[in-house]
Amino acid sequence: MAKILVVDDQRNMRTTLAMMLRGAGHDVDEAADGDIACEKTSEESYDLVLTDLKMGATDGMAVLRHTKETTPLTEVIVMTAYGTIESAVEAMRIGAADYIQKPFEEEELMVKVDKALEKRQLAGEVSVMAAEFRDRYQFENIIGRSQAIRDVLGRIIRIAPTPATVLITGESGTGKELVARAIHANSKRSDRPFVSINCAAITETLLESELFGHVRGAFTGAVSARKGLFEEADGGTFFFDEIAETPPSFQAKLLRAIQEGEIRRLGDNKSIHVDVRIIAATNQNLKESIQEKRFREDLYYRLNVARFVLPPLRERKEDIPLLAEHFLKKYGAKMGRRGVQLGDGVLEYLARYDYPGNIRELENLIEQGVALAIEGVIQLDDIIPPEMRSSEKKSEKSPRSLQDVVDRAEREAIENVLREVDGNKEKAAELLGLSSTTLWRKMKRLEVSWP
Secondary structure, eight states: OOEEEEEOSSHHHHHHHHHHHHHTTOEEEEESSHHHHHHHHHHSOOSEEEEESSOSSSOHHHHHHHHHHHOTTOEEEEEEOTTOHHHHHHHHHTTOSEEEESSOOHHHHHHHHHHHHHHHHHHHHHHHHHHHHHHHTTOTTSOOOSHHHHHHHHHHHHHTTSOOOEEEEOOTTSOHHHHHHHHHHTSTTTTSOEEEEEGGGSOHHHHHHHHHOBOTTSSTTOOSOBOOHHHHTTTSEEEEETGGGSOHHHHHHHHHHHHHSEEEOBTOOOEEEOOOEEEEEESSOHHHHHHTTSSOHHHHHHHTTEEEEOOOGGGOGGGHHHHHHHHHHHHHHHTTOTTOEEOTTHHHHHHHOOOTTHHHHHHHHHHHHHHHOBTTEEOHHHHOOHHHHHHHHHHHHSOSSHHHHHHHHHHHHHHHHHHHTTTOHHHHHHHHTOOHHHHHHHHHHTTOOOO
16 A cells, blocks of 8 residues: 555546545545645655646646655656646656556556556665665764765765775864765775874874884884884775874875875884875865965875865755754763653754854754753753854844845745735736746745735
């Protein structure tokens, strides 16, 4: 049995289709227009949506696009009248599983429905396999469904099996080390060491000794020979976090190690061969550092073979609910407080914040909330720091950004036009110079409700 939504503004057609599908054993909901269909697909997950193409202001194309944006695994079949084949082909291009031309026989419809449901079942199986794949290859901590994160995961899968040197850039707290570890786990070196070092946390005098090692007597206190981290990582991956913090003198030696695959311990004349894949990360603009003579240009080009640019959390806010859920489970288990939940308004508040500390800051907020939660519910006072509260109070008096100003102006314009045309959305869209679909999306995003 599948869960199916039938969308048609003709009552007889809609009722007949629903009866046919229920007769085949399916659980069927009905929607009398595109707006209702979009609301239903936002609230529930359907295996299949069967929608008429030509309806009112929100037509079948709008239903198709909304369904694919909201629940990508849901299959859609569009129903077309004679002479609208071009529209059906366009629907297929943007994601419809199939189309059927009215009038049609029950047998023809059921064949197409069964075919679409088989495709939906296969997609579900692939999704489960993807979840197992994430666990196996340490993707479980790279959380998100935004296009930016999907692009990152796709690049990891393609680049990891190669020997290419990798440079990861992005603001602090965006998960650069997680990406580095995922690349290692997917590489042919996954059974060898992953060694990481934070270049900003080690003084210049100790950095060379830590990485390359030293022989006895190389400097005061060197009472015995010592292997460096490069040798420890032989056959595996070496991750340089905050590579821009290294001094130029060290950068020259690192460049030679990468180019030649050889190092020398401090105080030794003998070279040691090492087989290490290099992954480097920084939150700085390396091209600016090159111009300021703080970073070697030749080292930059040696590192910048395969590039990952991690987006800040403020640019992928659709991932905040998933990240919050992940951290709730993580710290709930760690603190023996399983089942802790966010109270009313907390997630909405978190989604409005810009997170200068990115994912790390969100994680810290959730950890704090789990620790302070009473009766298993995190309230606003448990999780919102003073700077977030003061920012919110300020925003109540005036817009916080240019986008706030634009949103407010758009909201007022739409409300004014709807008032003029007595709520007729089709006329409102025409007066505003928008398509009905665009108007519907703007009304939803701006929370403009109208009878």
